[in-house]
Amino acid sequence: MKKLVLSLTLFSLILSSCTSSDDEGTTAPTLGSGELSGDATVSKSYIKGNYTLVGVVKIKSGTTLTFDAGSTITADVSNGFDAILVENGGKLIMNGTAAEPIVCTHITKVSGSWGGIIMYGDAPIVGAASVATANSEDGITTVVGGVSIPYSYGGTNQTHNGGSLKYVRVEYAGKKITDGTAELNGFSFYAVGSGTVLENLVSYKGNDDGFEFYGGTVSATNLISYGNADDSFDWQDGWRGELNSNWYAYQVGVANFGMEIEAKGINNAFGPKVSNITLKRAVGTITEGGSSAAEYDAIQFKKQGNGEYTNVLISGYLTTGATAVRIQDLATNTDQVNGNKIKLLGVKILDAATTASAGATGITVAFPAANYVINTTATGAALTPGAWATVDGVNLLQ
Structure with a gap:
């Protein structure tokens, strides 16, 4: 095998000076390489x-x-x-x-x-x-x-x-x-x-x-997805993490969905939970497949994807035909939306032109009132800037 x-190349630099008082030298930290x-x-x-x-x-x-x-x-x-x-x-x-x-x-x-x-x-x-x-x-x-x-x-x-x-x-x-x-x-x-x-x-x-x-x-907390060309967050296979919070996405240049949520076509009795979510899309951002690919929504549910999402801030999904929340297929609409397995609790959409929810062609989506709640005071993710969220001098959270 x-x-x-x-x-590992270990190097140390010893700085010393000889004086009449016999000052001791200082040693710089050892760094690893290889x-x-x-x-x-x-x-x-x-x-x-x-x-x-x-x-x-x-x-x-x-x-x-x-x-x-x-x-x-x-x-x-x-x-x-x-x-x-x-x-x-x-x-x-x-x-x-x-x-x-x-x-x-x-x-x-x-x-x-x-x-x-x-x-x-x-x-x-x-x-x-x-x-x-x-x-x-x-x-x-x-x-x-x-x-x-x-x-x-x-x-x-x-x-x-x-x-x-x-x-x-x-x-x-x-x-x-x-x-x-x-x-x-x-x-x-x-x-x-x-x-x-x-x-x-x-x-x-x-x-x-x-x-x-x-x-x-x-589960995962304090995530930043910045400038990724497909989806900012994606899952399948019945992911069931329930302690997720503070997810921030900024899409720029080329990008598809803010969150793509699916479950391989299985109507599970469980789903993930995520609180404090910010999904932002920069002006002029196009999809991977170009103008012919309708993969520009903030959140897409398909193949029985579900879950509970609290305190969600959405901005910039303004491509013609885009929506804040999309239900992609009839089975997901029937089993997950109408079955009370998708909950969006506290959603703020900053763009007046963005539709709150929609279905794919031929699908009429009507969330039970308690399961899709618009909240104009929703704040989204709360993250602290720092070196961890700075690349080439740019604050990713700005």
């Missing part, structure tokens, strides 16, 4: 430093990789396909701070240049045809018995723990291997469980979704 290769590559089979801790990502680093079961606050990990297109991948049973600990985030970026600063952070678990999913496990859609494989197969995700471990991500920024990810069948996001969470910590994360200018949840029970 290919081992994780890490060459390459990350291959399969991680031994737990390691990396001091604050600048590291280069070479290929797909796979954190194997039973292994924990820990990075200090203030570290930067840079992928390089010349090395081929790059990603940080946590297998089920492995753990990634990246606990940055507001002042010293951990930044995972790409040397070219071009959207879609690498695969971002991918995490697999065995928390419950409900996939198509109600299956409890499924194969990932990222196109990455693992070797079992000498044969390369797709990664599988899903199980019964609701408290699966894939580690802790705090104050982590992923930049220029969202690589597409094959459009529609092998795509990656800024952050991809496959059947990740509630034992995993996701706090203060930024997905910046990726070429696919900012954050995507494939089933699982994990």
